[in-house]
Amino acid sequence: MFVGGPSISELQKIVRKLRRHVITMTAIAGSGHPGGSLSAADIITALYFTVLRHDPKNPDWQDRDRFVLSKGHAAPILYAALAECDYFPVEELLTLRKLDSRLQGHPDRTLTPGVEMSSGALGQGLSFGIGIALAGKLDSRDYRVYVFLGDGECDEGQVWEAAMAAAHFKVDNLVAIVDRNQQQLDGYCYDIMNLEPLAAKWRAFGWEVLEIDGHDFQQILKAFEKAQEVKGKPTVIIAHTIKGKGVSFMENNIEFHGKAPTPEEAEKALKELE
Amino acid sequence: MVTEVSTREAYGKVLVELGKTNPNIVVLDADLSHSTMTRLFAETFPERFFNCGLAEQNMIGISAGLAASGKTVFASTFAVFASCRCFDQLRMCLSQPKLNVKIVATHGGITVGEDGFSHHSIEDLALFCSLPGFTVVVPADAIETKEAVKIAAGTYGPFYIRLSRPRTPLVYDENYTFTLGKAVTMRPGKDATIIAIGIMVAKALQAAQALAAEGIDCCVINMPTLKPLDEEAIIKAASETGAIIVAEEHLKHGGLGSRVARVVAREKPVPMAFLGIKDAYAKSGKPEELLQRHGLTVKDIRQAVKSLIPKKVFR
Ligand SMILES: Cc1ncc(C[n+]2csc(CCOP(=O)(O)OP(=O)(O)O)c2C)c(N)n1
Numbered sequence: 209m210f211v212g213g214p215s216i217s218e219l220q221k222i223v224r225k226l227r228r229h230v231i232t233m234t235a236i237a238g239s240g241h242p243g244g245s246l247s248a249a250d251i252i253t254a255l256y257f258t259v260l261r262h263d264p265k266n267p268d269w270q271d272r273d274r275f276v277l278s279k280g281h282a283a284p285i286l287y288a289a290l291a292e293c294d295y296f297p298v299e300e301l302l303t304l305r306k307l308d309s310r311l312q313g314h315p316d317r318t319l320t321p322g323v324e325m326s327s328g329a330l331g332q333g334l335s336f337g338i339g340i341a342l343a344g345k346l347d348s349r350d351y352r353v354y355v356f357l358g359d360g361e362c363d364e365g366q367v368w369e370a371a372m373a374a375a376h377f378k379v380d381n382l383v384a385i386v387d388r389n390q391q392q393l394d395g396y397c398y399d400i401m402n403l404e405p406l407a408a409k410w411r412a413f414g415w416e417v418l419e420i421d422g423h424d425f426q427q428i429l430k431a432f433e434k435a436q437e438v439k440g441k442p443t444v445i446i447a448h449t450i451k452g453k454g455v456s457f458m459e460n461n462i463e464f465h466g467k468a469p470t471p472e473e474a475e476k477a478l479k480e481l482e
Numbered sequence: 483m484v485t486e487v488s489t490r491e492a493y494g495k496v497l498v499e500l501g502k503t504n505p506n507i508v509v510l511d512a513d514l515s516h517s518t519m520t521r522l523f524a525e526t527f528p529e530r531f532f533n534c535g536l537a538e539q540n541m542i543g544i545s546a547g548l549a550a551s552g553k554t555v556f557a558s559t560f561a562v563f564a565s566c567r568c569f570d571q572l573r574m575c576l577s578q579p580k581l582n583v584k585i586v587a588t589h590g591g592i593t594v595g596e597d598g599f600s601h602h603s604i605e606d607l608a609l610f611c612s613l614p615g616f617t618v619v620v621p622a623d624a625i626e627t628k629e630a631v632k633i634a635a636g637t638y639g640p641f642y643i644r645l646s647r648p649r650t651p652l653v654y655d656e657n658y659t660f661t662l663g664k665a666v667t668m669r670p671g672k673d674a675t676i677i678a679i680g681i682m683v684a685k686a687l688q689a690a691q692a693l694a695a696e697g698i699d700c701c702v703i704n705m706p707t708l709k710p711l712d713e714e715a716i717i718k719a720a721s722e723t724g725a726i727i728v729a730e731e732h733l734k735h736g737g738l739g740s741r742v743a744r745v746v747a748r749e750k751p752v753p754m755a756f757l758g759i760k761d762a763y764a765k766s767g768k769p770e771e772l773l774q775r776h777g778l779t780v781k782d783i784r785q786a787v788k789s790l791i792p793k794k795v796f797r
Pocket residue numbers: 243244245247279281328329330331357358359360361362387389391392393451465
């Protein structure tokens with residue numbers, strides 16, 4: 209059990225706030241990726257407010273758990289979580305994608321406190337996560353590494369190079385999460401590039417596989433707990449989610465993969481998220 | 483008798499030396515440790531060596547993660563794979579985040595030989611020099627390799643060090659000290675300057691010696707650090723000798739020639755000649771045969787100097 213964190217109903221309140229940030233930020237920026245940010249919202253909330261051992265006042269703390277957003281286009285939800293954790297002021301969220309902002313269109317490790325890695329070219333985060341996990345083992349540090357992937361991202365060959373290597377190196381301090389919202393950029397994954405049987409693939413690569421409803425905090429927290437007990441191999445959590453989750457007209461609407469809501473749409477969305 | 487020593491062997495040995503004093507060093511390879519010679523480190527420090535298998539892109543990502551956790555990382559494979567296969571990974575994971583990873587690649591250029599174009603590396607210097615924040619070093623011999631690797635280990639940031647497959651002549655003795663970002667005048671001269679890197683340095687020296695016998699006094703500069711470039715040395719050479727010949731085992735575009743020409747054009751325009759590979763891939767063959775085919779012999783350098791000198795502008 210994760211002790212001392214917020215209750216489930218508090219997490220639900222927090223995630224609503226983060227979803228509202230995503231809407232506001234992208235609407236004001238006039239661009240960005242709301243769909244994949246909203247599908248990731250609950251898991252990222254659970255991580256930052258319950259699971260991760262971290263200290264926003266000390267982002268370089270050597271023993272912190274690491275979160276790597278491999279699907280970098282979901283930057284808005286990451287920034288929202290970091291801001292609400294006090295890595296930087298919440299007002300700064302409104303600078304998203306603006307010239308000289310610390311909040312770039314995709315994560316930038318050199319600019320934003322709390323961002324572990326630059327990303328945006330899909331398929332690379334898991335490899336980076338393995339490196340951190342190996343360093344943790346070498347230095348006998350007990351931090352854990354969480355890498356967040358999209359399902360479309362799993363089309364990338366490098367993801368599977370990394371999957372093979374993580375099992376080979378037995379990095380049981382590494383957890384991958386696949387945001388299985390069934391959609392990628394051009395449409396549904398099963399039309400663009402079928403991934404199934406996805407769980408069987410990860411299992412065949414030597415991973416412990418957990419499948420959950422990625423919008424159910426109870427299931428999310430339980431999966432992270434379970435992952436901590438897995439020894440000798442990495443764990444992947446395949447989180448079944450809905451792209452655009454939380455806003456009726458964005459849910460499963462591929463249009464909002466990479467399009468910001470208009471001011472009117474944003475207003476409507478914010479009302480739904482009150 | 484010229485002593486020939488392989489730069490990759492020098493690399494393998496110095497890694498072990500560094501590993502002994504610096505427990506922070508980790509080494510990665512992609513199933514080529516017997517060729518890149520990282521196996522020497524692997525045998526001595528197995529717990530600090532990670533063979534990533536045939537997955538170079540993944541190796542770059544893992545290197546970045548280790549570096550972001552405080553390790554000094556050496557990652558090795560062949561030059562062609564390090565550059566062409568991994569370019570996006572280099573850009574995303576090392577260059578932009580400025581991580582402390584040293585890509586030391588062997589089998590640079592066409593002296594890889596018989597394996598043919600798939601294994602020749604003729605674009606790597608252009609690619610690595612194009613990456614913001616990367617330091618690019620091409621040692622001229624095994625001694626410079628050893629020194630450059632030591633300096634790289636102690637200098638923060640992403641590095642590319644390009645080594646060769648065959649044994650190559652020594653141009654330095656053990657007293658040599660390598661200074662990052664500094665050109666080395668190998669011999670003075672007033673009629674023209676040959677600026678060379680890697681295996682072409684030894685050839686440039688031979689060419690200069692032969693030219694001296696014909697009464698042509700050639701300055702030879704070794705430019706081991708291709709990026710950042712020692713612009714001062716180039717300007718000085720252009721001013722003092724009025725003609726510059728560059729020689730590199732790489733495409734004529736994007737490498738030493740392009741970089742030197744940019745400085746010369748901006749600061750001190752003088753006639754130049756470019757020895758390198760034309761816009762095409764090489765074929766299988768013995769290293770010396772290929773160098774001959776692509777105009778990278780001592781004779782070619784001599785010829786280039788002699789044809790360039792009459793173009794000098796005398797004031
Ligand atoms: C290497 C690379 N190719 C293409 C893109 C453009 N792109 C951005 S998001 C995306 C689809 C991603 O789908 P998925 O991983 O499922 O993310 P989600 O649907 O959860 O937003 C694509 C193709 C990219 N960012 N990186």
